[in-house]
Structure formats: C-alpha cells, structure tokens
Amino acid sequence: MPPIKLKSSPSPAAAKRQHKAAAKAATQPKEKxxxxxxxxxxxxxxxxxxxxxxxxxxxxxxxxxxxxxxxxxxxxxxxxxxxxRKEEIHRRLISELLVTRLAPLREMDADGDPFPEIRSYIRRKLEMARDFPRESRLFANEMLQGAPRIIEMIEVDLKNLVDEKAAVLTARMDQGRITRTDPYHLIFSIWATTQHYADFDVQVRAVLGLSWAAKGASRMRRAISSNCSSMG
Amino acid sequence: MPPIKLKSSPSPAAAKRQHKAAAKAATQPKEKxxxxxxxxxxxxxxxxxxxxxxxxxxxxxxxxxxxxxxxxxxxxxxxxxxxxRKEEIHRRLISELLVTRLAPLREMDADGDPFPEIRSYIRRKLEMARDFPRESRLFANEMLQGAPRIIEMIEVDLKNLVDEKAAVLTARMDQGRITRTDPYHLIFSIWATTQHYADFDVQVRAVLGLSWAAKGASRMRRAISSNCSSMG
DNA sequence: CTAACATTTTTCCAACTGGTCAAAATTCTT
DNA sequence: AAGAATTTTGACCAGTTGGAAAAATGTTAG
Structure with missing residues (x-):
C-alpha cells in the first residue's frame, strides 16, 4: 500500500497563531x-x-x-x-512518551551482573506496561501508522542506545556469562512481550478468563515470574 | 478510560438496504x-x-x-x-482474519514431539507476520481499540483453543519433556514476539538500520533462528 | 440486436471535522 | 471595588465524511 495521501493541511494559514501567553512573552522580551x-x-x-x-x-x-x-x-x-492545534496535544504526549520509554534501557547497567540486569530490565518494562497501558497503546498506535511523527527519533536516539546496549550484551556473551543470542532480537523479544500485556490487554484477559475488575496485580506478577524464568 | 461514546449511528434508517443481488436472492426464492x-x-x-x-x-x-x-x-x-456500509468491509476482513489466525495454533499437534511442534508453531507465526503484515496490523489495531467487533470470538473460540493447547503443554511439562513454565504466558510470548515483527516493523527496521527495500527474507531468517534458540 | 439487468457516475445531503472569532463571564491585581 | 487580564462560551465556517437517489452507461443472455 504505500503512500495513501491524506488530504490534510486543511488550514493553509496555519502555524500563524500561538498560545496567547506564549505569544506575549515572545513578542515583548522586556516584560517579565x-x-x-x-x-x-x-x-x-x-x-x-x-x-x-x-x-x-x-x-x-x-x-x-x-x-x-x-x-x-x-x-x-x-x-x-x-x-x-490537535497535532500539538499529540506531539506533547509523544515526546513525553519517548523520554519515559528510553529510560529503563538507558539505565541498564553495563557493569552489573548481566543476568540480574536483564531480569530487572524486563521487570521494569512489565511494570510500565501495567502502570501506563495508555502510553503503551499510544506508542503502538504510532508504530502501526508507520511512526510518521517519531521516525527520526527512533532512527537516531533509540538506534544509538540499542546499538550501545547490544554491544555490551555481545561482550558478555563473548565472556560466556550469558547464552549467545542475537542481542537485537533479544531486546526485541523483551519489548514485544512486555508491550503485549498492555496493547493486547483485551486478548490476554479474555483468554485467561479474567474479570475485568481484577486489574493487573496478580496477572502481572505471574507474567513477570513467567517471563523471567523463560529467559533462563 | 473506557466508554468515550462516539456520536455514531448517523443514519437512523440504517440497515434498510442490502446488496442488490443479495436482496433479489433473498426476496425471490423461486428464481435461481x-x-x-x-x-x-x-x-x-x-x-x-x-x-x-x-x-x-x-x-x-x-x-x-x-x-x-x-x-x-x-x-x-x-x-x-x-x-x-463501511462496517461491512471491515467485518469481512476481520472474520477472514480470525480464521487464518487460529489455524496455526489449531494445527499444533498434541501427539507430536513437543519441542519441534512448538518450534514449528513459532516458525509459522513468524512467516505469517512476514507474509501478511497488514493482516497483523489490522488485528493489532482492533486489539488496541478494545476489540469491540471481535471480543466474543476471542472470549469463546480463541479461549477454548488456547485452554486446550495449554492443557497439552502442561501434560508435557508433567512428563518432564519440556521445561515447566506457565503455558498461557508461553503462548502469549510467542504471539507477542511474532506480532512484533509485523506491527513494529518500522521500529525493527530503524533500529537494525535496515534499508526499506530489503524486505523480510534475511531479517526474518535471523528472527526465526534467534527466537527458536531462545526457546531452548 | 435488444431488452433486462448490472455497473458507474453525477449530484446531493446532513452530520461531523478542525478551527476561528468576538463577546460574555470570570478571575486576578491593586 | 474597579480595571485589566484571563478564561469560557456560542455562533459560525469551510472542508470532509458516510451515505442516498437517480440518471447514465455497460454487459449479456436470448
């Protein structure tokens, strides 16, 4: 399919306005x-x-x-x-989102014991999926649409970060401290699995036959232990 | 945030029409x-x-x-x-989709060697993600929106199927033929990981630094081997 | 070839969309 | 309390959306 041009850009005279307060601050630098x-x-x-x-x-x-x-x-x-503008609300959400999303991977310690380090990364990701499912779905939606608004950030910031961590993982594998696997696909698996519990929540609940009231807690605990153990 | 009522039902006199051919066939049973x-x-x-x-x-x-x-x-x-109706096109796509999606799991043989059986299930799922990414994304979109149009099918057909296969897996675990894990979360992991390569395609490509021309093939091969090995 | 049917186009509509604007209502500062 | 600034509202717009109806055009079996 490819392009599918949206007949957007409805207001040609767009970008002309600004939030009143911001406008004032911008045009009158003297004033506080x-x-x-x-x-x-x-x-x-x-x-x-x-x-x-x-x-x-x-x-x-x-x-x-x-x-x-x-x-x-x-x-x-x-x-x-x-x-x-509608886009501005969305942009704001997305940019906040990206910071939050990168944090756990960023904090994965290169010097720590690799196994607990990975385990705790998975745990943090799962906790995020549990505690911020809407954010997860927002991200998923953006991805499904081809990430039009964040592709550069993915291609640069995220790629660099992953490259870096993948290198660390490879080093650990060379030392024989963790089983050898493609580090990129290892990371993808973690992302995929954790996202799943937020994005496909309906399916997970339906298949497990969970009441819709029983939010997260116990399911999440099982998911965490189950996923950690399958990393072994 | 659940309800968010769409102000839909625009045509109160809806559902009155039918496809001409179908209408004719329905109202004149005599005619061929x-x-x-x-x-x-x-x-x-x-x-x-x-x-x-x-x-x-x-x-x-x-x-x-x-x-x-x-x-x-x-x-x-x-x-x-x-x-x-717009909905009818969508409905048609969705119902086709469900049949196709259930097939691989349905065909997982209870009598076979569990390990190759799971491995080949993963492979089939990954192949589907590679060959039918749009279908995968359609499904993902539906899930993200709370699966309004297919929740019953998920709650019944899919649940039953998974329950059945999970029981088989548990039996194998009892026999010690595969490592013990929660069978449901095992299945979720497989779904999650395979879906990921279709739904988050953009991200996968961006992080791997893949050219957009290089479709599937080699990446998929690595994904398959990588994921199969991590099942070990 | 032509009647009967199938298909396509044209025109139209009411509801919804993102967004504007001036006036009214409220809140803050002094 | 009054004036200034901020916030909210209501009326409004042009473009889009899902869909209807009918006229115009094709297709095909006999």
Whole structure:
C-alpha cells in the first residue's frame, strides 16, 4: 500500500497563531514572562491526560478534538485555547512518551551482573506496561501508522542506545556469562512481550478468563515470574 | 478510560438496504440465485484488498471510504454499491482474519514431539507476520481499540483453543519433556514476539538500520533462528 | 440486436471535522 | 471595588465524511 495521501493541511494559514501567553512573552522580551496561571497549569495537565485516553484508543486520525474536550470536561473552543492545534496535544504526549520509554534501557547497567540486569530490565518494562497501558497503546498506535511523527527519533536516539546496549550484551556473551543470542532480537523479544500485556490487554484477559475488575496485580506478577524464568 | 461514546449511528434508517443481488436472492426464492458476475467477483476481491491497506494503517475510525475507494481505483459511490456500509468491509476482513489466525495454533499437534511442534508453531507465526503484515496490523489495531467487533470470538473460540493447547503443554511439562513454565504466558510470548515483527516493523527496521527495500527474507531468517534458540 | 439487468457516475445531503472569532463571564491585581 | 487580564462560551465556517437517489452507461443472455 504505500503512500495513501491524506488530504490534510486543511488550514493553509496555519502555524500563524500561538498560545496567547506564549505569544506575549515572545513578542515583548522586556516584560517579565508572566508565570503560568493556576488555571493554565491545571488545564495543561488535564488536557493531555484526556487526550491520552482518546489517542491511545483511536490513534491520531481516529481521535477527535470534540471527544478529547468531552473527556477533559470542557468545550472544544476552550480546549483549543490551550492547545491551538490537535497535532500539538499529540506531539506533547509523544515526546513525553519517548523520554519515559528510553529510560529503563538507558539505565541498564553495563557493569552489573548481566543476568540480574536483564531480569530487572524486563521487570521494569512489565511494570510500565501495567502502570501506563495508555502510553503503551499510544506508542503502538504510532508504530502501526508507520511512526510518521517519531521516525527520526527512533532512527537516531533509540538506534544509538540499542546499538550501545547490544554491544555490551555481545561482550558478555563473548565472556560466556550469558547464552549467545542475537542481542537485537533479544531486546526485541523483551519489548514485544512486555508491550503485549498492555496493547493486547483485551486478548490476554479474555483468554485467561479474567474479570475485568481484577486489574493487573496478580496477572502481572505471574507474567513477570513467567517471563523471567523463560529467559533462563 | 473506557466508554468515550462516539456520536455514531448517523443514519437512523440504517440497515434498510442490502446488496442488490443479495436482496433479489433473498426476496425471490423461486428464481435461481443468479451467480456472481465477473465484475462482481473482481470487485469483491479488490475492495477488501484495498480496505486492508487503509484499515491496517489507520484503524476503523481513522480510515475513510474515500481513501479505500481511491486505493481500489474506483469512486466512492461505486464502492458503496458493493459494500453498502463501511462496517461491512471491515467485518469481512476481520472474520477472514480470525480464521487464518487460529489455524496455526489449531494445527499444533498434541501427539507430536513437543519441542519441534512448538518450534514449528513459532516458525509459522513468524512467516505469517512476514507474509501478511497488514493482516497483523489490522488485528493489532482492533486489539488496541478494545476489540469491540471481535471480543466474543476471542472470549469463546480463541479461549477454548488456547485452554486446550495449554492443557497439552502442561501434560508435557508433567512428563518432564519440556521445561515447566506457565503455558498461557508461553503462548502469549510467542504471539507477542511474532506480532512484533509485523506491527513494529518500522521500529525493527530503524533500529537494525535496515534499508526499506530489503524486505523480510534475511531479517526474518535471523528472527526465526534467534527466537527458536531462545526457546531452548 | 435488444431488452433486462448490472455497473458507474453525477449530484446531493446532513452530520461531523478542525478551527476561528468576538463577546460574555470570570478571575486576578491593586 | 474597579480595571485589566484571563478564561469560557456560542455562533459560525469551510472542508470532509458516510451515505442516498437517480440518471447514465455497460454487459449479456436470448
């Protein structure tokens, strides 16, 4: 399939506006930047929160500002007062997301004992899937759509990080401290498995016959131990 | 965040129409059902094919009939002549999908040697991810959205099948023929890992620094061997 | 060849979409 | 309390969306 051009870019005169406060600060450097209002702080918290619900469920195109506004408990124009474009809410969510996602891998210690190090990496990933399933789904949605908005970050930051850690793993394998495998595919497996519990939650629950009320906890514990042991 | 009601049901007088041919066949049982035209056969092949492109990329809500029609090389009303509702194209794709997806697990032989049996199951799954990535992504999209259209099938057919195979696996473990693990999580791991190569294709390619031209083959071979070996 | 049917195009529609704008309502500062 | 600034609302727009209806065009069995 490839391109499928979206007839987007609806407003030719886009990018002209800016958030009022920001605009003021930008055009009048003399004046003190006037700190964020209480309301501003609140709303800029509530809106991405609501948007996460909707974007993670329907993807960028499938989500509507109206929906987000409704979840956030405000009117569409009011929401647009804080985030003048749909894309900006999404961008904000995505960029936060990437930082959080890279952290666990980044913190994997090269000097530690490789086996517990990997085990704890898996655990952290699983915990993230349990505690932030919406973020996981947002990411998955973005991937499914070909990652249009984050491909460069993946190609540079993520690739470099993985290259680095893969090199460390290879070194450990050379020392015979862990079983030899392709380090990249090892990492992919970890990503895949942990993501799965968030992204395919419905399926997991349905197959295990879990009540929808029984959130995470015990299932997660089994998943963690099960997955750690299968690494052996 | 669960409900997010879409303000759908736009046409209150829906469900009134039917495909002309089908309608005729239904209301005039005397007449011979009048076999499908050449054109009908062609189009009913082309349309789901095009729809698969679009749905797998944008999900149900994000996809538009216009897009599908464009990919299929026909006008929207013409497309609607064959599939009067957007949902019907999607439904058709999804139901085909489920059959195909269950097949490999269903064919896993309870009497065979468990290890090669699992290995070949993984291989089949990986091959499916390589050869039918759009189908995989369509499924993933559906899952991310909470599987609204297939939850019952998952809860019944899939659950039963997995329960059955899990029982077999447990028996093998009792015999000490394979390492003891939670059979459900073993199966989830296989699903997760294989899906990953289709759904997160972009990420896999970016991290491995693969050219976008180099499709599947060699990467897949490594993935297969790598994943099989890590089962050991 | 032609009637009967199948297909396609054209035109149209109401609801929804992302987004604008000015006025009204609220909140903050002094 | 008053004035200034911020926040919210309501009305509105142009473009898109899923879909309907009918007219125009093709196809094909007899």
């Amino acid at each position: 930047p006037r700190p964020l209002t209480r309301i501003q702080r609140e709303k800029q918290d509530i809106i991405p929160e609501a948007a996460l619900d909707v974007f993670s469920l329907h993807g960028f195109r499938g989500a509507t500002i109206d929906q987000i506004a409704e979840v956030a408990g405000m009117s569409k124009p009011n929401l647009l007062y804080y985030f003048p | 059902p009048r076999p499908l035209t050449r054109i009908q056969r062609e189009k009913q092949d082309i349309i789901p094919e095009a729809a698969l492109d679009v749905f797998s990329l944008h999900g149900f809500r994000g996809a538009t009939i216009d897009q599908i029609a464009e990919v299929a090389g026909m006008s929207k009303p013409n497309l609607l002549y064959y599939f009067p």
